[in-house]
Amino acid sequence: MKFKRQLTEEVNVNLTPLIDVVFLLLIFFMVSTTFTKETHLKIDLPQASAEPVDAELLVIDIAITADGQFSVNEQPLVNTQLDTLKRAITQAARNKKELPVMISADAQAPHQAVVTAMDAAGQLGFVELSITTRNPSRESESR
Known part of the structure; x- marks a missing residue:
């Protein structure tokens, strides 16, 4: 008795749904990742009393440590x-005087260092200047 041989189908694994799930x-x-700004300098910012301001993408950031x-x-x-x-601000600005200047001074930094940074930005023609602070912690609000 001669049996008719059945054709065997090639077995394939469909990876399209797996790729969809991976994407x-x-x-x-x-989307859910948060990005933080890491700095190399340890700065203890003073507490803020106002609402936070949206950060600009292109800024000149002047950091001042506790020792000035x-x-x-x-x-x-x-x-x-x-x-x-x-000179450092001029190099960072690349002739763009409209860039905002953000000063991040340590809470223990000498006030003269902050004034010097503000003077340097003003003398170079920068008009958009902001000083960063940190929000007060919940512990200090409850005291």
Whole structure:
């Protein structure tokens, strides 16, 4: 007796649904991730009494440590002289005077260092200046 041979189908695994799920997970994690600004300098910011302001994408960030040392866009300066600070701001701005200048001073930083940073920005023609603070913690509000 001769049996008719059945044709065997090639077995395939359909990866399309798996790829769809992987892309959905990728999109979910990209959307739900929070980004934080990391700095190399330890700065204890003073507490804020106003509402937070949206951060700009292109800013000149001047950080001032507790001992009065300057850093422009996370690049530490060699000294605290006004001319050095002005040169660093000019290099960071690349002739864009409309960029906002953000000063992040430690709560223990000398006031003269903050005034020097404000003077340098003003002398170079920057008009949009902001000073960053931190929100008060819940513990200090309950006291």
